[in-house]
Amino acid sequence: MNKITFKKSLFSGIRQTALLTTTALVLFACSNDDDDNPMPVEEEETITTMSITLAPEGGGEAITFQSRDLDGDGPNAPEITVSNLDANTSYTGSIELLNETESPAERITPEIQEEDEDHQFFFAPTGSLTGSSYADSDGNQNPIGLIFKLNTGAAGDGSLTVTLRHLPKKPNDGTLADAGGETDIAQTFTVIVE
Incomplete structure (x- = not known):
């Protein structure tokens, strides 16, 4: 493998790792802890x-x-x-x-x-x-x-x-x-x- 191919391969690997890390951080940051424990929805009473x-x-x-x-x-x-x-x-x-x-x-x-x-x-x-x-x-x-x-x-x-x-x-x-x-x-x- 020549130096240019090695650098491209190394750069590509770093770029993929950074992309995966960023995606994981975004998903983690956007997760809502309340999704696991949603607030109960109170139904409005129907009164006739x-x-x-x-x-x-x-x-x-x-x-x-x-x-x-x-x-x-x-x-x-x-x-x-x-x-x-x-x-x-x-x-x-x-x-x-x-x-x-x-x-x-x-x-x-x-x-x-x-x-x-x-x-x-x-x-x-x-x-x-x-x-x-x-x-x-x-x-x-x-x-x-x-x-x-x-x-x-x-x-x-x-x-x-x-x-x-x-x-x-x-x-x-x-x-x-x-x-x-x-x-x-x-x-x-x-x-x-x-």
Whole structure:
């Protein structure tokens, strides 16, 4: 082998080794340790139905508000059912959430209870619905809203908007603007107080 051939062969070998080393470094540098332990993806809950049971604190028959939207984001509006409320009364409310696209219907409420630190209901009463307050809390003593209080004033009209937020900031000032997060479900119920 002459000197020129030997130098070309040596140079070619060095070049190949450098190329292989560079490729290995790039692959190693670009590898993601998280690929071995991917973060679990939390599926968003499908909520078709919100039922609110309101029991008068002084005794009497409980009533129900319900929003049922079986086609989700489809063209049909939710079916809303409400009953009249009594004037100057305090109610204890409880919320039940369902996914009725499943058969049998899937209860979402236990998921909310299990992930209570990641969820919060927000209440916006207007008109003759004079106020609301929380009656339950998560492990950090922040409100959830699966159980709540609702007060009525004088006879008239009013509305109650109920919004469930996923991953809100906790604690917050009780408003959607401060809480952030994503809305899982929101519904306004128009009510007559008599």
